[in-house]
Every structure is written in structure tokens, then in C-alpha cells.
Amino acid sequence: MTVNDITKVLEELAPLAHAEDFDNVGLLVGDHNMKVEGVLVTLDTLENVVDEAIEKRCNLIVSFHPIIFKGLKKLTGSNYVERVVIKAIANNIAIYSMHTALDNSKMGVNAKICEVLGLKNPEILIPRGKSIKKLTTYAPLADAENIKLALFKAGAGEIGKYSNCSYSLEGIGSFKAEKGANPIKGKVGEVHFEKETQINIIYSFEKEKTILKTLFDTHPYEEVAYEVLTLENTNQDLGIGMIGTLDTEMDEKEFLLLVKERMNASVIRHSRLLGKKVKKVAVLGGSGAFAIGAAKKVKADIYVTADLKYHDFYQAENQLVIADIGHFETEQFTKDLLVDYLTKKIPNFAVSLSESITNPIKYL
Structure with missing residues (x-):
């Protein structure tokens, strides 16, 4: 498996689009196409964690906190962040961070x-507010059901414990194909009236690219009429x-x-x-x-x-x-969560729980 294969699985649990705007999540060090020999899961990526990854022959570190939070202007090893990045690069180890994407996950x-x-x-x-969108489009009566089914399969129409949610209205659409058009309905130069279904369907914002591609791939019209609105409803699953x-x-x-x-x-x-x-x-x-x-x-x-x-x-x-x-105390079991998740999703693959201590706070 490649780094990209494994991060795709992680993003099913916590899509990167769900992270807060201030955060720095995703692949921070390494190549998406690198073949992964083993995964080490940790709360923080420190030098001792990179050493542990080397010892356990894990060339992908999945970390909750991002080791790179602000931009790096140099890599001279003058602080712990630079030293970690240098050591990871020198040993061909990729580092992936989830942070607030996992904070915002209902299973995180x-x-x-x-x-x-x-x-x-x-x-x-x-x-999360303003994270649910509504797609409205218009399709010939005979094609409406297939379009809805395709959109449902792509992840649209889900809210709370319900799926396949949509609302449809029937009406008459009109258009005139101009010179150079290739209409599937009507003739060039003539106004055409078509019985159509107005389809209204909701989806979570991070799915927009997939939803729209599905609409364009499924819809029979050369030019697809559609509009997208951001709803005020809060998302109870995010x-x-x-x-x-x-x-x-x-x-x-x-x-x-x-x-x-x-x-x-x-x-x-x-x-x-x-x-x-x-x-x-x-x-x-x-x-x-x-x-x-x-x-x-x-x-x-x-x-x-x-x-x-x-x-x-x-x-x-x-x-x-x-x-x-305590900060560490509230988040310490996150790495157990990720190890369990990856082990179930990718059985028979080397996923290790980091044994390194990364809590910087000590008590007398």
C-alpha cells in the first residue's frame, strides 16, 4: 500500500475538509506515492517517536498533533520541530497529521x-453550522430517478440517521438550442418545452466535487442547469x-x-x-x-x-x-482509537501503537 492508500482510509474517518481553518493537517512530510512498510500511530511526532519508527521499520507516522503548525523558513535543526523534520526526511519517513479533522469527527x-x-x-x-449544502437541478422525467440514485450513491441525501433524502417537483422546462449546440431534446433554432423533474438534494460540503461530477456524468443534457445553496442547518454528525x-x-x-x-x-x-x-x-x-x-x-x-x-x-x-x-490526558487514547480503526480497515498490515512518551507536562 502507498501513503495515499492509507490516508484515504483515514480520511473516511476524518475528512481533512472537516479540520478548522487555522489547522495544518494532512501529509506534512513525505511522498503520497511512497510504498508503506509499516505505520506508527502517535499523539505527537517528536524525535524519540521518529527513532521508534526507525526501530520498528515504520516509514509512515500517523500523528494526531501536527509537528509543523506554522511555516518553516529554514531547516537547520535549531529547534525540535526542525530536528524532527530533518530526521524524518533523512530516513525516508512520511508524517501525516489529523488533529482537528479528528476532533470534529463523530467517531473521533x-x-x-x-x-x-x-x-x-x-x-x-x-x-458545525453552514456545512450542509442543497443542490437543485432539473432533468427529463425519464432520467430523474437514475440521477437521484447516482447522487445518493455518491453520498448525497444523508442527514442524521436518514439517507436517500430528496424532494422533487414536476413542471415544464423550456430552452432553445442555438447554432453549434448538440441537444438531446428538441432541435437547433427551435424553442423546446420538456416535462421535467426538479430535484432537490442535500449533501455535506466536503462531498461537493464528487456530487457535481456525478451530476454532470449522469445528466443527459449537454448543459446542466443547477444551483447550490449553503443551508443554515447545523450538521448533527459533524x-x-x-x-x-x-x-x-x-x-x-x-x-x-x-x-x-x-x-x-x-x-x-x-x-x-x-x-x-x-x-x-x-x-x-x-x-x-x-x-x-x-x-x-x-x-x-x-x-x-x-x-x-x-x-x-x-x-x-x-x-x-x-x-x-490536562491536555495530554484528554487526548491520550486517540492513538488507540486510530490503531483499532486502521487494524479493522486494513487487516494483516503492520500498524503499531507508539510507546514513546510525548507528554511535556510533569507533576510533583
Whole structure:
């Protein structure tokens, strides 16, 4: 398999188009066409991780965090980022990063936290807006069904737990083929009226290129009339953070101790305990101060995240408990998720879980 073959599989789980605009995801080092001998999955790509890849004969590193975040103006080995890139290139090792594309996946980072904590019925905490598009096109009555089926097969018409969603209207279309045209209906120079079906169908924004190509390949007309609109609807299958419930409600302190144990947290910083039972839990791996309001809005009893500043804890406002368990701690099981995913998708291929320690924060 090539690097491209494996990254295509990863992008079924987390399309790169789902990453945040500020991020740097995808293939950061290496050649898409390089043959892969083995894959090493890690949270961070550091020098010791590259050494581990060399030792395990893995020439593709799949990393959650991108080692190159901002542009590099030189490669002299003056810092850890440059040293990693130099070592990877020298040993013909490719580096691929997923980061916020996986954060925004319904089966990604936050789903894994829910699994570890035993949270049931997880849903996206902050669904992505302006990510659903609507295609409207017009086709002869006899061709409309085939066009819809082709668009469904290409991934259109899916929303939530429903597929093959569309809306159709019948009417009369008119056109006149001018000199040089090659109409499948009507004659050049004559106004033609055709019974047509108006097809309305939705799709997720990252599928647009595929959807439009399918439309053009399937539609019988020489010139296809269509329009694309971006909808205001939020996408319940795409977004950051998750909200889930415990099978049995727990005391706040009891739940925090469970979090500490299952997430291997050395310490938990939290807002004032409210003396209430915990049933509904919001989680967000990595830096999550921006989602405190969302956790309050969905009436979570506790919000588990990381990288909170002093004043962030004031936002609890006696409505919920906010818990900061550490950045690494919230994301540490991400590499297990990716190893399991790749092993199921590409059985009998060498996929290794990195044993290198990459957490830069230590506790006394």
C-alpha cells in the first residue's frame, strides 16, 4: 500500500475538509506515492517517536498533533520541530497529521473520551453550522430517478440517521438550442418545452466535487442547469465536543475520582462542587474554554476538558462543574482509537501503537 492508500482510509474517518481553518493537517512530510512498510500511530511526532519508527521499520507516522503548525523558513535543526523534520526526511519517513479533522469527527477524539468514561448516547456538543449544502437541478422525467440514485450513491441525501433524502417537483422546462449546440431534446433554432423533474438534494460540503461530477456524468443534457445553496442547518454528525449520560447518576466527587482513574490524570483542577448528582456529562479533548457556554446551554452537570485559565472557572456560575484534567490526558487514547480503526480497515498490515512518551507536562 502507498501513503495515499492509507490516508484515504483515514480520511473516511476524518475528512481533512472537516479540520478548522487555522489547522495544518494532512501529509506534512513525505511522498503520497511512497510504498508503506509499516505505520506508527502517535499523539505527537517528536524525535524519540521518529527513532521508534526507525526501530520498528515504520516509514509512515500517523500523528494526531501536527509537528509543523506554522511555516518553516529554514531547516537547520535549531529547534525540535526542525530536528524532527530533518530526521524524518533523512530516513525516508512520511508524517501525516489529523488533529482537528479528528476532533470534529463523530467517531473521533471526543467519542473515545465518552467510551472511556462510559457515557451513553453521545451527541455532538457544538454541531458545525453552514456545512450542509442543497443542490437543485432539473432533468427529463425519464432520467430523474437514475440521477437521484447516482447522487445518493455518491453520498448525497444523508442527514442524521436518514439517507436517500430528496424532494422533487414536476413542471415544464423550456430552452432553445442555438447554432453549434448538440441537444438531446428538441432541435437547433427551435424553442423546446420538456416535462421535467426538479430535484432537490442535500449533501455535506466536503462531498461537493464528487456530487457535481456525478451530476454532470449522469445528466443527459449537454448543459446542466443547477444551483447550490449553503443551508443554515447545523450538521448533527459533524462538530466539536460531545455530550453523553451516565447509566447511573453519581456524586460529583465520586465522578471526578472516576475520571481521574480512567483518564490517568495526575491532578484535576475544577470549579466549586455544587452538591448535585452527575448524570449528563460534556467532554472536549484539548483546549476547551471556548465551549463552556455550550456545555451550560445543554445543561451538562459537569464539563471535562483541558487548558483552562484562572478566569475560565468563574464561567461555571453555579450551573455546572468545570474540570480541567490536562491536555495530554484528554487526548491520550486517540492513538488507540486510530490503531483499532486502521487494524479493522486494513487487516494483516503492520500498524503499531507508539510507546514513546510525548507528554511535556510533569507533576510533583
